[in-house]
Amino acid sequence: MSLIVQKYGGTSVGDMVRIQNVARRVIKTYEAGHKVVVVLSAMAGVTDHLIQMAEVITDRPNRREMDMLMATGEQQTVALMAIALESMGYKSRSLLGFQANIRTDEHRMSAKIQHIDAKPIMDLLAQNTIVIIAGFQGVDAMGNITTLGRGGSDTSAVAIAAAIKADVCEIFTDVDGVYTADPGIVPKARKLKCVTHDVMLEMSGLGAKVLQIRSVEFAKKFDVPVHVRSSFNEEEGTMIVGEDRDMEKMVVAGVTFKKDDARVTITKVPDQPGIAARIFSAVAEIGVSVDMIIQNTRAEHLTDITFTVPKTDYDRTMEVVQQVAGKIGAQSVLGDKDIAKVSITGVGMKTNHGVAAKMFSILAQEGINIMMISTSEIRISCVVEEKYAELATRCLHTAFGLDKE
Amino acid sequence: MSLIVQKYGGTSVGDMVRIQNVARRVIKTYEAGHKVVVVLSAMAGVTDHLIQMAEVITDRPNRREMDMLMATGEQQTVALMAIALESMGYKSRSLLGFQANIRTDEHRMSAKIQHIDAKPIMDLLAQNTIVIIAGFQGVDAMGNITTLGRGGSDTSAVAIAAAIKADVCEIFTDVDGVYTADPGIVPKARKLKCVTHDVMLEMSGLGAKVLQIRSVEFAKKFDVPVHVRSSFNEEEGTMIVGEDRDMEKMVVAGVTFKKDDARVTITKVPDQPGIAARIFSAVAEIGVSVDMIIQNTRAEHLTDITFTVPKTDYDRTMEVVQQVAGKIGAQSVLGDKDIAKVSITGVGMKTNHGVAAKMFSILAQEGINIMMISTSEIRISCVVEEKYAELATRCLHTAFGLDKE
Numbered sequence: 177m178s179l180i181v182q183k184y185g186g187t188s189v190g191d192m193v194r195i196q197n198v199a200r201r202v203i204k205t206y207e208a209g210h211k212v213v214v215v216l217s218a219m220a221g222v223t224d225h226l227i228q229m230a231e232v233i234t235d236r237p238n239r240r241e242m243d244m245l246m247a248t249g250e251q252q253t254v255a256l257m258a259i260a261l262e263s264m265g266y267k268s269r270s271l272l273g274f275q276a277n278i279r280t281d282e283h284r285m286s287a288k289i290q291h292i293d294a295k296p297i298m299d300l301l302a303q304n305t306i307v308i309i310a311g312f313q314g315v316d317a318m319g320n321i322t323t324l325g326r327g328g329s330d331t332s333a334v335a336i337a338a339a340i341k342a343d344v345c346e347i348f349t350d351v352d353g354v355y356t357a358d359p360g361i362v363p364k365a366r367k368l369k370c371v372t373h374d375v376m377l378e379m380s381g382l383g384a385k386v387l388q389i390r391s392v393e394f395a396k397k398f399d400v401p402v403h404v405r406s407s408f409n410e411e412e413g414t415m416i417v418g419e420d421r422d423m424e425k426m427v428v429a430g431v432t433f434k435k436d437d438a439r440v441t442i443t444k445v446p447d448q449p450g451i452a453a454r455i456f457s458a459v460a461e462i463g464v465s466v467d468m469i470i471q472n473t474r475a476e477h478l479t480d481i482t483f484t485v486p487k488t489d490y491d492r493t494m495e496v497v498q499q500v501a502g503k504i505g506a507q508s509v510l511g512d513k514d515i516a517k518v519s520i521t522g523v524g525m526k527t528n529h530g531v532a533a534k535m536f537s538i539l540a541q542e543g544i545n546i547m548m549i550s551t552s553e554i555r556i557s558c559v560v561e562e563k564y565a566e567l568a569t570r571c572l573h574t575a576f577g578l579d580k581e
Numbered sequence: 582m583s584l585i586v587q588k589y590g591g592t593s594v595g596d597m598v599r600i601q602n603v604a605r606r607v608i609k610t611y612e613a614g615h616k617v618v619v620v621l622s623a624m625a626g627v628t629d630h631l632i633q634m635a636e637v638i639t640d641r642p643n644r645r646e647m648d649m650l651m652a653t654g655e656q657q658t659v660a661l662m663a664i665a666l667e668s669m670g671y672k673s674r675s676l677l678g679f680q681a682n683i684r685t686d687e688h689r690m691s692a693k694i695q696h697i698d699a700k701p702i703m704d705l706l707a708q709n710t711i712v713i714i715a716g717f718q719g720v721d722a723m724g725n726i727t728t729l730g731r732g733g734s735d736t737s738a739v740a741i742a743a744a745i746k747a748d749v750c751e752i753f754t755d756v757d758g759v760y761t762a763d764p765g766i767v768p769k770a771r772k773l774k775c776v777t778h779d780v781m782l783e784m785s786g787l788g789a790k791v792l793q794i795r796s797v798e799f800a801k802k803f804d805v806p807v808h809v810r811s812s813f814n815e816e817e818g819t820m821i822v823g824e825d826r827d828m829e830k831m832v833v834a835g836v837t838f839k840k841d842d843a844r845v846t847i848t849k850v851p852d853q854p855g856i857a858a859r860i861f862s863a864v865a866e867i868g869v870s871v872d873m874i875i876q877n878t879r880a881e882h883l884t885d886i887t888f889t890v891p892k893t894d895y896d897r898t899m900e901v902v903q904q905v906a907g908k909i910g911a912q913s914v915l916g917d918k919d920i921a922k923v924s925i926t927g928v929g930m931k932t933n934h935g936v937a938a939k940m941f942s943i944l945a946q947e948g949i950n951i952m953m954i955s956t957s958e959i960r961i962s963c964v965v966e967e968k969y970a971e972l973a974t975r976c977l978h979t980a981f982g983l984d985k986e
Binding site: 192195196226229232233234236237238240241242244245247248251252254255256258259260262269270272274275319320321390489 | 597600601631634635637638639641642643644646647648649652653656657659660661662663665667668673675677679680724725726
């Protein structure tokens with residue numbers, strides 16, 4: 177007998193027929209002798225509809241009240257799921273964020289889970305009740321309803337699994353696992369049987385959209401095994417685990433790309449202590465997150481500084497950087513929105529030399545110029561011209577032996 | 582400066598434009614120097630839509646989960662109203678049943694309010710915040726969400742007004758007050774300036790659909806002045822108060838009729854102690870509420886017993902009564918679904934003699950046969966053939982001087 181958390185996304189509970197299908201799937205797990213906690217998203221389209229209603233009233237709706245409004249979507253699905261399970265003869269009980277005591281900070285619309293009280297959930301499970309918990313929502317210390325941001329139900333599920341020490345957290349979604357690359361771009365992409373939390377964390381941050389990145393952070397922190405699988409078939413998906421149990425022996429586990437960033441370059445910056453701090457303090461002050469940063473020292477005590485920011489923050493950033501550049505006596509500020517970041521990720525890189533060199537030469541063979549490079553222990557990212565993103569991804573996928581036979 | 586509770590029904594908040602209109606009306610009251618608590622229903626149609634979704638799954642949905650599901654309707658309107666008020670520059674805060682601590686019993690889908698904690702509401706009002714509270718919902722001692730049954734938002738509003746000792750509870754609705762009769766049936770019906778809680782209580786029970794009857798019970802119990810008025814114009818509506826302050830000097834305040842009941846007669850029942858108890862215990866056991874009961878003693882120690890039950894319970898009742906009639910040796914069981922109860926109500930009856938006699942003679946003049954009679958201190962009801970309901974209502978309305986000039 178295992179303790180299993182199952183999370184179903186908005187498409188999987190998109191209408192009454194699908195809700196009943198999910199109920200039957202939950203029952204199958206329950207009948208196999210397991211204790212089951214189900215975490216649900218809102219029905220597909222519902223959250224967007226709620227946001228649209230608010231936007232009819234104002235384009236800057238109060239964020240506390242948006243949490244109040246959006247939390248109703250999940251409340252509806254958990255009630256409907258419990259109704260479906262009860263109608264099929266199974267004891268079940270829905271719980272909202274405040275009832276399961278999913279305590280978060282006070283960050284409106286992107287709250288972070290701080291604590292979950294296992295007791296109310298465990299008490300219900302001890303009575304052989306199937307527990308249905310609203311994803312995406314929590315409650316702050318003052319009793320205000322909070323929401324966790326897009327994809328937050330994944331994080332709810334993993335955090336609940338951690339709190340009740342579940343054996344596995346199954347994430348049912350409309351894809352059937354984690355792939356070596358986006359199959360829409362790379363037709364030969366293969367489904368991975370298994371990846372580590374670390375690799376998944378890098379891949380999520382780099383553009384693989386299977387899981388909300390915070391859910392993977394939680395899974396890593398509390399060592400929760402996560403099973404990403406399809407809600408539309410019975411096949412095994414991808415296990416995301418702490419360390420390579422059955423890990424496939426691949427140097428590179430996946431190739432991802434991301435087109436959300438823009439590049440800013442400040443040329444001929446006087447190479448003095450404190451200069452970089454001035455630039456990045458100014459950017460931080462307007463609330464923009466900087467991703468990659470590269471500094472090349474030139475002759476004559478001058479240096480070029482290049483960094484990337486989200487495309488949506490590009491205009492604000494350029495404005496601020498131009499002011500700072502003037503003050504510090506830099507030559508010019510250049511910007512480029514047509515860039516993409518292509519990354520390869522895998523634990524095997526730790527012990528395999530020459531992976532970076534191989535990546536650079538593959539891109540060179542295709543005539544793709546590399547603008548920026550950044551690396552971690554298990555990842556190498558290159559910024560290239562946006563138009564080459566898909567081509568680069570496919571070439572790297574093939575060259576690192578990821579294509580399916 | 583007054584403390585005012587304003588309740589707006591589903592039609593008044595039926596779309597985003599109307600929600601903004603209500604927001605402007607709330608602001609007008611606030612700007613006049615009052616403290617305002619707003620209680621809202623779900624947008625028109627939303628509760629029905631939620632019920633329909635559940636009914637796709639099963640025709641007997643779990644009632645706890647129906648409460649969970651239906652409570653989302655009000656949650657959406659309070660959030661949207663707070664968004665509207667904030668967007669217009671006014672501090673406002675929405676509260677759900679659990680946040681305002683609207684404690685109810687555990688009766689699913691028709692819970693009764695037991696207690697409301699004034700403190701969270703008063704604290705917000707003290708900060709000049711407009712407080713928006715979800716009607717229709719509460720929370721039981723175990724933290725389960727409960728709902729109060731159809732029209733429950735009226736009761737929420739009056740109970741909140743009682744808890745915070747509001748000066749008045751304004752019920753904004755799609756009619757502009759309480760009328761001497763249904764204006765759809767009696768074109769000459771007049772709007773009442775003022776009625777007592779007692780009269781309103783009788784009239785609600787007798788078919789006037791302006792307010793949920795439980796809300797009037799609350800208003801009477803805690804002596805809350807209620808102002809029923811239109812949300813679509815600025816006119817004064819009807820004040821419902823404890824005793825005739827400005828009460829109009831009318832013997833009869835209103836004429837109502839109700840077609841929801843059916844009549845059951847058991848003839849030639851042996852007139853022995855305990856016989857009536859056997860009959861009505863059997864009816865109570867199947868969960869049917871009996872309204873009027875009349876017993877006529879005949880000769881030969883035999884009696885006829887007649888009573889009314891809701892039409893929807895008629896078939897079940899007849900079945901049970903026929904069994905009991907056989908056992909107790911009664912002659913026969915007769916039933917009649919084509920009846921209506923016509924009532925006149927007014928505090929003036931207490932001190933005016935001959936009102937009943939006048940009612941009976943008016944009906945007689947029109948050739949309307951009276952089947953059953955029941956009276957209270959401030960009400961007289963006659964059961965007549967269903968087809969005469971409207972005619973009887975109009976005649977009584979004219980004869981008791983209620984027609985407008």
